[in-house]
Amino acid sequence: MAKANETRTRLLDIAADAVLAKGFEATSIDEIVAGAHITKSGFFYHFPDKNALALALLQRYIDAEDQLFDDIFGRARELTDDPLQAMLVGLKMLAEVLEDIPNGHPGCLVAAAAYNERAFNRDVRKLNENAMLRWRFFFRKMFDDVAAFSPPRDPVNLDDLADMLLAVVEGGIVLSKSLSDPEATGRQVRMFRSYVKLLFQPQAH
Amino acid sequence: MAKANETRTRLLDIAADAVLAKGFEATSIDEIVAGAHITKSGFFYHFPDKNALALALLQRYIDAEDQLFDDIFGRARELTDDPLQAMLVGLKMLAEVLEDIPNGHPGCLVAAAAYNERAFNRDVRKLNENAMLRWRFFFRKMFDDVAAFSPPRDPVNLDDLADMLLAVVEGGIVLSKSLSDPEATGRQVRMFRSYVKLLFQPQAH
DNA sequence: AATTCGCTGTACCGCAAGTACAGTTTTTCC
């Protein structure tokens, strides 16, 4: 039982590296099993097909992102009582984390799933959609708190504002990959932070 | 000469539809040639390999986007002399165009290329990078004009601001695909517009 | 001691991307 999970985890580790380096389709089952020192039959013992691998990879990735958001914005909340300040502190920490990843963010598997729509089955797409909705809800709640203290200076939909953070992160990853600029994603989060500041910060006269 | 181009264009039309519907890897050469009523040999007469097809598709896509940006922001410039107003008018028109595309934006091939990095060759990635840099320059110039008239209320790098528009469009497409929400991309452009407004608009006291 | 788990090994199938190359039609140019 322990051994099976160990091999499964090793398969996922190797697959994750390969997929983030060259894409899901370009990663063959043969190369994964070679890296894990097992046979092809062994792979199909753990995963019924390649789609199941995609599902497991996506689940792991989403869990890790959930953890990251919880840690960062939980910590930010500890540091200050002001909801706006907590948001701004959290965004700065997020930008720093994204900038500190060597060679840039490895690439969001959520976006990869979005761009390979038809290649993946309904389970993968549903998992993807649920993660997006959960992240929207997470940030939406924070923005509700912010707006309660300091009303926005431009009438915006707070769901759209929450989505915008996801959009700049995803878009930032595309930028950083296209331009080979590892820090592009972090800088985009800083831009979003600037927007939040202008939107909610009480006017200096 | 005319006939060769005609067949080539037909191949690209059919390929573009299939690729946007189900992804590049999932689109087979066999199905493209079946749709175009030629043989596989005929395909390889026009394109040395599938990568050359990707390159041609990306080139066509980039040209169309160039044209769209030129049209929209050229028109906006005609409508007003104020650089900030021109920017805001252009962004609103862009948002409307993105919202009016039935079933949402078909998906940016630039991002698809970014997410399939290794699957494509150096030419594809270079074409991609050049398009990004050209678009950055295009919007950077407009923001230079805006900033000359009305200085930003938060010190931001104008290249990053130009990149942010690209990021929210790319990220908006990911959102719209993940959530099956065709209008998400347009709404994200509206959010960016709100930021630009707050950043540059003279203070109402 | 029997059974289940976690694999190995071998052999095979179908599909897709190409390769090779000879032959054929269609268009262009002088």
Place this chain on the structure above:
DNA sequence: GGAAAAACTGTACTTGCGGTACAGCGAATT
């Protein structure tokens, strides 16, 4: 109108990948 080049067709073959089928085997569990 005839030669040459362009635009294909047709056949046959190779490689790589995802996946199936199934028999067996050693180690761990019960």
